[in-house]
Amino acid sequence: MKEASFRVDQPNTLIQRAGEILNRYGAEKFLNGDEEECHKGREAFFAFFFLIGFRKLSRKDWWIFQPERFPDLQLISFKDEKPFIDDVLQYELVTIPCHYKEVESMVKNVTNKIERKHYALTSPCGLLVFSNNDNSKAFEAKLYQALDKIHPFTEVWTTSLESLDKVNISKIIVSKVRSLPVIRFEFDSNDPSLYTYQKPPACMEQVEEKGINFLRIKKEAMFEFKKEAIRRRLLQK
Numbered sequence: 001m002k003e004a005s006f007r008v009d010q011p012n013t014l015i016q017r018a019g020e021i022l023n024r025y026g027a028e029k030f031l032n033g034d035e036e037e038c039h040k041g042r043e044a045f046f047a048f049f050f051l052i053g054f055r056k057l058s059r060k061d062w063w064i065f066q067p068e069r070f071p072d073l074q075l076i077s078f079k080d081e082k083p084f085i086d087d088v089l090q091y092e093l094v095t096i097p098c099h100y101k102e103v104e105s106m107v108k109n110v111t112n113k114i115e116r117k118h119y120a121l122t123s124p125c126g127l128l129v130f131s132n133n134d135n136s137k138a139f140e141a142k143l144y145q146a147l148d149k150i151h152p153f154t155e156v157w158t159t160s161l162e163s164l165d166k167v168n169i170s171k172i173i174v175s176k177v178r179s180l181p182v183i184r185f186e187f188d189s190n191d192p193s194l195y196t197y198q199k200p201p202a203c204m205e206q207v208e209e210k211g212i213n214f215l216r217i218k219k220e221a222m223f224e225f226k227k228e229a230i231r232r233r234l235l236q237k
Contacts, residue, residue, distance in 0.1 A: 007216045008076065008204065009064040010197055011055075014048035017041065027167045031132065032098050043093060046130035046159045047073060052194055053174030053185040054157075060086070061198045063215075073128070078201040083224045084217075089126065092153070096131040096139065106131070106139040107146050114150055126155040136160035143177065150178045 021041030022030040030038050051062055054075075062075040072093040077086040094113045100106045110129055127150070131139055140158050150156050156178040162171040174185045187194060200206070203221035206213055 007065075007214055009215065011048055011051040011062065011064065012195060012197055013064065014044040014051070015195065018045035018048065031161075031163070031169075032166055039095070042132060043095060043130060046095075046132075047093070047128065049172045049174055049187055050128055050157055050159050051075075052187060053159075053176075056185060057176065057183060061201075062089075063198070078203055080202045083227065084201075084203045084221050090123070091126045091128050093128050093130065096129065096133050096136075098133055100133055101135065103135050103138050103142050106133065106135065107142050110143060110156075111146065114153060124154050125152070126157065127153040129156065129158045131158060131160040133160075140173075140175065140177075144182060147178055155179060 018030075018041045021037055021044075025033060025035065025038055025041075029035065030041055055062060058077075060077045062077055065074045065076050073091045075089045075091075078084055079086045092113070094110060096106045096109055100109065110127075113127065129143070133139065137160070140160060143158065147156060155176065158173075158175045158177055160173050161169050162173065163169050169189050172187045172189060174187065176183045200215055203218055204215050205218045206215055
């Protein structure tokens, strides 16, 4: 495995990516537009606030390792002693678009995702549901009632926005809906404490490549990292 594949990112890179797209398109298009870049920007925005909620629940710092294919989002937590990896989690994403008007069709969008992801059976994976829709509150209430079996996914989270005018966000709601009990967080996007950078663990170093600074696993820690990754894959078989 090449060293480049051991690059890790702060959760803040998600909000930076979203901010760049927001500046290019403006708030209305960013939140409601059909452009592919706006769609990706919204996913990054939602994923960032999911991570804020998940960090509060788990009481751990999480770092982003972005794979090329499956899953959509992979998170790693570290410790300062060998084998350095504390936990590895992965998530698939599903977004409920603005044009979905019927709550039942919004719920079906999620249940179809659960029923069809057979390949996740051999690779533990959670599901993140991002709802950007006028009916988000009714949809989430219905989803809580409708979800029975979530297999092959290990957990289900929802993230949605509250906005009075479809431009200015008043609140971000993050909920772990399965496994029970339901746990809910509410965030004000203007709260500066949400955007504090995490302190890198001892096994990371900051490097510069083509004028871009990023974090990666130190060379002396990479052997332990690879060995632990192999061990975890074997345990999943």
